[in-house]
Amino acid sequence: MRKPIVASSWKMHINSLNIGMETARKIRNYVGNEEKVEMFILPTFPLISYVAKIFEDSNIGYGGQNMCYEERGAFTGEVPPLILKELGSSYVEIGHAERRAYFNETNEDVNKKVRLAFKYNMMPVVCIGENENDKIKKISSIKLKDQVLWALDKLNEENMKNVILAYEPVWAIGKQESADSNYVEHVHSFIRNEIQKNYGRNVSENIRIIYGGSVSINNIEKLAIKENIDGFFIGRFGLKPENFRNMVEKVVNLNNL
Numbered sequence: 001m002r003k004p005i006v007a008s009s010w011k012m013h014i015n016s017l018n019i020g021m022e023t024a025r026k027i028r029n030y031v032g033n034e035e036k037v038e039m040f041i042l043p044t045f046p047l048i049s050y051v052a053k054i055f056e057d058s059n060i061g062y063g064g065q066n067m068c069y070e071e072r073g074a075f076t077g078e079v080p081p082l083i084l085k086e087l088g089s090s091y092v093e094i095g096h097a098e099r100r101a102y103f104n105e106t107n108e109d110v111n112k113k114v115r116l117a118f119k120y121n122m123m124p125v126v127c128i129g130e131n132e133n134d135k136i137k138k139i140s141s142i143k144l145k146d147q148v149l150w151a152l153d154k155l156n157e158e159n160m161k162n163v164i165l166a167y168e169p170v171w172a173i174g175k176q177e178s179a180d181s182n183y184v185e186h187v188h189s190f191i192r193n194e195i196q197k198n199y200g201r202n203v204s205e206n207i208r209i210i211y212g213g214s215v216s217i218n219n220i221e222k223l224a225i226k227e228n229i230d231g232f233f234i235g236r237f238g239l240k241p242e243n244f245r246n247m248v249e250k251v252v253n254l255n256n257l
Contacts, residue, residue, distance in 0.1 A: 004224075004255055005164065005210050005231030006248045007125070008238030009042040009065055009093055020047045024054040026241035031248045032058035036255075038231070039248065040091045042125075045079055052088045063091030063122060066099060069112035085120040092117050095151070096127040097170045107150035114151055118159045125233070126151045126163055127212070128191075131170040144187065145194050152199065160199055161206040165191065166233040172213035181222035184211050188228035217246050224254040 014020045020043055031039060032055070040061035043051050051062050068078035084092060094117065095110040110126060117124040128147040130140035144167075152160050167187055172179045188209045196204035211223060212233030223229050231251065238244045 002206065002208050002230050003038050004036075004251050005038045005040075005208060006234070006244070006251055007038075007040045007042070007091075007210070007231070008234040008244060009096075010044065010047075010239065011065070011098075011235070012044060013236065013239055014043065014047070017047065017050060020044075021050050021054060023239070023241055024051045027244050028054055028058050028060060030241055030245035032060055034248055034252070035059055036252050037248050042091065042093050048084075048087045048089065061090045063089035063093070063125075065093045065096070067092050067094075067113060067116070069109050069116065071116065081116045081120045081122070085122060089122055091125055091164075092122045093125045093127065093166075095147070097129055097131075097168060107147060110147075111150050111153050114163065115154060118155070118162075124151075124163055125166050127166045127168050127233075129168040129170050129213075135171065140187075141190060144191060148191055148194060149198060152195070157199070157203055160195075160203045163207060165207065165209045166212050167191065167209060168212040168233065179211075179213055181219070181226060184223060185226040185228055188226070192228055215247075217243065217250065220247060220250050221254060224251055 014023060039059065040063060041051060042063055042065045045064060055062055064079060064084045067081050067084055068075050072080055094113045095105060099105045114124045114126060128144055130143045134140045134143045152163065169179050191209055192204050195207060208230040209228060210231040210233050211229050212235060215232045215234050216237045232247060234247060
């Protein structure tokens with residue numbers, strides 16, 4: 001059985017050290033000992049060292065929201081993968097829709113970062129998703145297949161199984177409602193089938209595909225019971241520790257863990 005995931009990227013919504021530390025402390029107090037769900041938080045870079053101390057000796061992991069596709073050099077403002085690892089990061093978010101749109105990140109950039117993440121023993125959380133225009137043109141499947149194959153390119157089988165794919169339809173990010181649960185399950189099933197076609201059943205059955213895009217306590221039940229949804233990448237709803245706790249509890253209960 002694939003271990004379910006409940007994770008949250010704070011983006012820049014938490015823009016204060018004090019608020020960030022207080023939020024992390026409450027999350028640790030609520031779910032720090034939970035073992036049935038894999039949990040991690042991705043704060044802004046300056047918060048990582050503070051969060052690391054708070055999550056020490058707990059079951060909550062942490063990491064970065066991005067990193068450079070090169071190990072070192074004249075890349076002003078970028079973050080080297082080695083420093084992320086030295087801070088204790090176990091995860092790194094790669095290829096979020098905002099990075100692709102605002103910073104012109106390509107599928108090739110994503111692949112470089114994925115391979116570097118494994119080189120430094122961090123688990124890549126690769127964001128994939130179609131936008132509204134892709135849906136209208138009915139090319140969502142082409143877009144998603146392209147993103148997935150690029151993300152897994154040049155990886156060995158063991159690393160492929162340890163990539164976390166975060167499906168986030170761009171048209172659902174930041175909205176009041178998530179994508180329909182049947183639609184999400186259909187997409188996750190499509191992704192898993194494409195992985196099986198290209199890389200075999202062993203990879204497709206072990207790789208975890210989580211969902212992000214306006215996930216809340218109001219819609220998690222319909223999503224969590226689906227066979228191919230392996231967890232959740234929470235946005236705004238996860239900024240309140242009580243909400244994060246509730247999401248973890250829901251996933252544990254709905255999966256009869």
